[in-house]
Amino acid sequence: AKEQGWSALFTEPMSDLVKRYTASVFFDKRLWRADIAGSRAHANMLHAVGILSAQDEASIQRGLDQISQEIEADQFEWQLDLEDVHLNIEARLTALVGDAGKRLHTGRSRNDQVATDVRLWLRDEIDGIHALLLDVQAALVDVASRNIEVILPGFTHLQVAQPVSFAHHLLAYVEMFKRDAERLQDVRRRTNTLPLGAAALAGTSYPLDRALVAKTLGMVDAQGHPQICQNSLDAVSDRDFAIEFTAAASLVMVHISRLSEELIVWMSQNFGFIRIADRFTTGSSIMPQKKNPDVPELARGKTGRVVGHLMGLITLMKGQPLAYNKDNQEDKEPLFDTVDTLRDTLRIFAEMIGGQLDAQTGVRSGGITVNAAAMEQAALRGYATATDLADYLVKKGLPFRDAHETVAHAVRIAIEQGVDLSELKLQDLQQFNSAIEADVFEALSLRGSLNARNTLGGTAPAQIRLQIAAHQARLAIR
Ligand code: ARG
Numbered sequence: 001a002k003e004q005g006w007s008a009l010f011t012e013p014m015s016d017l018v019k020r021y022t023a024s025v026f027f028d029k030r031l032w033r034a035d036i037a038g039s040r041a042h043a044n045m046l047h048a049v050g051i052l053s054a055q056d057e058a059s060i061q062r063g064l065d066q067i068s069q070e071i072e073a074d075q076f077e078w079q080l081d082l083e084d085v086h087l088n089i090e091a092r093l094t095a096l097v098g099d100a101g102k103r104l105h106t107g108r109s110r111n112d113q114v115a116t117d118v119r120l121w122l123r124d125e126i127d128g129i130h131a132l133l134l135d136v137q138a139a140l141v142d143v144a145s146r147n148i149e150v151i152l153p154g155f156t157h158l159q160v161a162q163p164v165s166f167a168h169h170l171l172a173y174v175e176m177f178k179r180d181a182e183r184l185q186d187v188r189r190r191t192n193t194l195p196l197g198a199a200a201l202a203g204t205s206y207p208l209d210r211a212l213v214a215k216t217l218g219m220v221d222a223q224g225h226p227q228i229c230q231n232s233l234d235a236v237s238d239r240d241f242a243i244e245f246t247a248a249a250s251l252v253m254v255h256i257s258r259l260s261e262e263l264i265v266w267m268s269q270n271f272g273f274i275r276i277a278d279r280f281t282t283g284s285s286i287m288p289q290k291k292n293p294d295v296p297e298l299a300r301g302k303t304g305r306v307v308g309h310l311m312g313l314i315t316l317m318k319g320q321p322l323a324y325n326k327d328n329q330e331d332k333e334p335l336f337d338t339v340d341t342l343r344d345t346l347r348i349f350a351e352m353i354g355g356q357l358d359a360q361t362g363v364r365s366g367g368i369t370v371n372a373a374a375m376e377q378a379a380l381r382g383y384a385t386a387t388d389l390a391d392y393l394v395k396k397g398l399p400f401r402d403a404h405e406t407v408a409h410a411v412r413i414a415i416e417q418g419v420d421l422s423e424l425k426l427q428d429l430q431q432f433n434s435a436i437e438a439d440v441f442e443a444l445s446l447r448g449s450l451n452a453r454n455t456l457g458g459t460a461p462a463q464i465r466l467q468i469a470a471h472q473a474r475l476a477i478r
Pocket of ligand 1: 110324
């Protein structure tokens with residue numbers, strides 16, 4: 001069609017370079033299912049309102065059936081000359097069914113068409129990613145449920161702070177991914193809104209039934225009411241849904257990246273807290289002893305890529321006047337890559353953490369291996385229960401600030417003697433404050449410290465059991 005240019009209006013053909021520059025078919029063909037779904041719904045509605053004959057509609061649906069099969073079977077000939085997914089499919093439709101194919105575009109523009117396609121495509125991808133976020137949470141909850149009594153040094157500033165349960169630490173990530181899933185649901189709601197009917201920018205003179213199209217495409221709210229873009233200019237130019245999605249995706253990746261960083265630190269020889277299965281590590285071509293945590297490292301690295309896509313999309317939108325501009329064709333590659341990166345990363349993390357789930361028995365195998373003794377040793381080395389000694393003195397009547405100072409002296413002496421606070425003799429401890437009695441050793445133990453933090457959200461095993469039960473019920477896992 002464009003050998004001679006777009007239409008009779010054009011006096012010269014496009015150069016090959018410009019064709020290549022302006023074409024998007026080689027990446028936007030990925031939208032074909034959404035494009036065909038949108039065309040089917042549009043044709044169905046054109047017939048319902050009396051614009052298209054029953055015969056023409058039937059021809060269009062039949063032609064689109066065949067095109068679906070051709071694309072599925074990889075027998076569809078995508079043509080650069082036809083610029084994008086929309087024009088490729090429309091041209092093929094007309095080749096297959098003649099004039100009926102030429103009537104499909106009545107009351108429609110590629111501007112509302114592409115906005116609809118991207119929204120439909122993204123809506124379904126969000127559902128897939130949402131499910132994967134639940135899988136990652138389920139994996140974390142599963143490992144947590146088996147490690148409630150395992151004690152890890154909790155850090156602030158990466159300095160040993162207070163003992164925490166390893167389960168508690170993992171459940172912190174469950175909270176993050178839970179919020180991420182909620183954010184995605186929220187983005188989905190706004191994404192699942194219909195632009196079709198906006199036509200090029202101003203609406204259309206045909207009596208289109210937009211509500212019917214929205215319902216056909218499942219663009220409805222929880223009550224089944226159609227969700228329709230209310231302003232035609234906004235409908236064709238809005239891409240905030242894509243930006244929002246990429247922002248939500250960036251946060252998912254930031255959480256994955258923080259977890260990756262911890263996995264990497266925990267599995268280094270100097271910590272030795274965990275191991276991940278060999279299939280998620282790689283060796284070195286020179287150092288025979290190495291097993292490197294490539295998967296978490298790459299995930300940390302790919303976070304930059306997704307955050308980059310957010311910057312790309314948000315910058316793409318800045319400065320665009322209403323309504324549609326071709327700039328928006330550039331929304332696709334960052335969006336596609338964000339979805340691919342997120343999907344792969346979440347799939348790998350669910351398995352790397354929780355192992356493979358046997359659907360029959362519900363048993364998991366091959367997830368992370370926990371070295372409880374190494375974690376506990378590390379907690380003992382860092383005077384993690386110093387706060388507990390201060391709290392103990394407060395219970396004996398000392399003001400907290402004085403107790404803090406007293407314990408600082410005790411820690412200093414313990415460091416000098418090369419022992420833990422719990423290894424000091426009762427007489428030595430009593431030098432610091434005469435109110436100290438034999439029950440101090442319970443407070444100074446890691447387990448005593450853990451058990452003491454029994455307020456909502458605290459690390460006491462009793463609290464963690466409640467949290468795990470709540471997550472299991474929410475995620476419908478045992
Ligand atoms: N390929 C275009 C895009 O992705 C489709 C819309 C083109 N519309 C137009 N008036 N040039 O945005």
